[in-house]
Amino acid sequence: MAEPKIDLKNLKAGGFIKERGKDLFTVRLRVPGGRMSVDRLAKIARVAQKFGKGYVHLSVRQSIELININFADFDAVVAELGEEQQKVASCGARVRVPTACGGCEYNPNGLVDTQKSALEVDQKLFGTATGHHKFKVCFAGCPFDCPKSAINDVGFQGAVWPKLDVDGCIGCGLCAKSCTEGALSMGADKKPVFDAVKCIYCGDCIKVCPTGAWSAEKKGYTVRIGGKWGRRPLVGTLFATFVPEERVVDFITCVLTWYQEKAEGAGRVRLGDIIIREGWQSLLERLRSEFPQYVVQQTIAPQVIQTQLPLPGQQA
Amino acid sequence: MQTIDLRGVTCPTNFVMAKLELEDIETGTTIEFLLDDGEPAKNVPRSLKDEGHKLLGLQERDGYYVLTLEKGED
Ligand code: SF4
Ligand code: SF4
Ligand code: SF4
Numbered sequence: 001m002a003e004p005k006i007d008l009k010n011l012k013a014g015g016f017i018k019e020r021g022k023d024l025f026t027v028r029l030r031v032p033g034g035r036m037s038v039d040r041l042a043k044i045a046r047v048a049q050k051f052g053k054g055y056v057h058l059s060v061r062q063s064i065e066l067i068n069i070n071f072a073d074f075d076a077v078v079a080e081l082g083e084e085q086q087k088v089a090s091c092g093a094r095v096r097v098p099t100a101c102g103g104c105e106y107n108p109n110g111l112v113d114t115q116k117s118a119l120e121v122d123q124k125l126f127g128t129a130t131g132h133h134k135f136k137v138c139f140a141g142c143p144f145d146c147p148k149s150a151i152n153d154v155g156f157q158g159a160v161w162p163k164l165d166v167d168g169c170i171g172c173g174l175c176a177k178s179c180t181e182g183a184l185s186m187g188a189d190k191k192p193v194f195d196a197v198k199c200i201y202c203g204d205c206i207k208v209c210p211t212g213a214w215s216a217e218k219k220g221y222t223v224r225i226g227g228k229w230g231r232r233p234l235v236g237t238l239f240a241t242f243v244p245e246e247r248v249v250d251f252i253t254c255v256l257t258w259y260q261e262k263a264e265g266a267g268r269v270r271l272g273d274i275i276i277r278e279g280w281q282s283l284l285e286r287l288r289s290e291f292p293q294y295v296v297q298q299t300i301a302p303q304v305i306q307t308q309l310p311l312p313g314q315q316a
Numbered sequence: 317m318q319t320i321d322l323r324g325v326t327c328p329t330n331f332v333m334a335k336l337e338l339e340d341i342e343t344g345t346t347i348e349f350l351l352d353d354g355e356p357a358k359n360v361p362r363s364l365k366d367e368g369h370k371l372l373g374l375q376e377r378d379g380y381y382v383l384t385l386e387k388g389e390d
Pocket of ligand 3: 168169170171172173174176191192208209210211213214
């Protein structure tokens, strides 16, 4: 075979996507958590101008895609982006670049450092072959869930468990008024009464309390597993609560191992469909063996969203 | 006829390798590529045809595909 004129190693890492036109490719860049330095952005702009069509596309999963790149320029594009440590991203049956919202450093709603989590997962797990299908991870800083974590294979959402110091409470009632979930009411003694079942761990009570009587008992990630979008959407369901930030990589690894094992021979099947096939108990038990204190007692299978009529069981 | 084995090579590397191979041969020459079933068989023949090469045949053989092409104009 002839000596290749371009470095095929670049291609094997993924992120080069064939376009319609002759010789043309889209080059998808690796942007974990959607954050990037201005220097890097300027470099990408220069590369796009020099080799591309004069515009870039911002993908739905926070990546920048260079459009209309001639395959003969792959090496030059990779080298010039590398001057600002910008890497090309992955496609195919691999762990994809994690997405994340802005997180907690500057956003008043954020409860956990989503950016840090996204970077860590990108460094340690990006590109891991699943053997079956793509594997998407996402981090939301709080229950508002702007980045839609529940439609990822593993979706993380910041959560805080509130604790009341009764003596510090002056009975103003602000917390009960702010709790949109109805988890707080004012008791006869003018102190808030907490209904854990209704609480979604948003931390609004902690933020609003003027005396600091509410504080965080514990903090971490709510984890939903088995979501995806696409032709047959699924919403991921609750498997764990208050997973500490430093256990995130281990947690994903455990889910990934289960998926790699259980989907053996199943072809291109996403995690959620394997959970439905194998039963949620199997994954929950596997997770419980490693994360006993965080895994929920029981859950439900990923939920199908019917997007096409007639619905099953209806007459056409 | 020259046969290039692209089995075990994933998309789009297989396509690029086929392109590079075609660059080195004369217009009108026939060449054969071996491709895996699945994505490679779905994508590579169509992409090469889009680039102006003439698709002469695509046949399944023991779990893989044999693509026969005539090189088009550069
Ligand atoms: S999910 Fe929460 S922390 Fe993240 S951007 Fe939305 S409101 Fe802010
Ligand atoms: S954390 Fe949120 S839902 Fe829970 S009690 Fe506080 S305000 Fe209500
Ligand atoms: S906001 Fe704080 S001080 Fe006011 S009722 Fe709630 S706990 Fe008490």
